[in-house]
Amino acid sequence: MSTTRIKGSNQKRTVPTPEQSSESLRLQIASFLKSGGEIEEIAQGVSGQVFTPLAKK
Numbered sequence: 014m015s016t017t018r019i020k021g022s023n024q025k026r027t028v029p030t031p032e033q034s035s036e037s038l039r040l041q042i043a044s045f046l047k048s049g050g051e052i053e054e055i056a057q058g059v060s061g062q063v064f065t066p067l068a069k070k
Contacts, residue, residue: 029037046052055061 042052
């Protein structure tokens with residue numbers, strides 16, 4: 014019986030630095046706004062989910 018190795022399973026994952034992540038996020042936001050998108054500010058503590066009670070059985 015042969016042993017099967019998964020390619021890359023022993024390689025370390027590269028995690029982007031916070032600076033790279035922040036810059037990427039800034040670019041995505043700028044692209045979104047440039048394409049006509051709007052950012053809606055939601056009040057703190059509001060989830061935006063609508064509560065629907067479960068039907069009684």
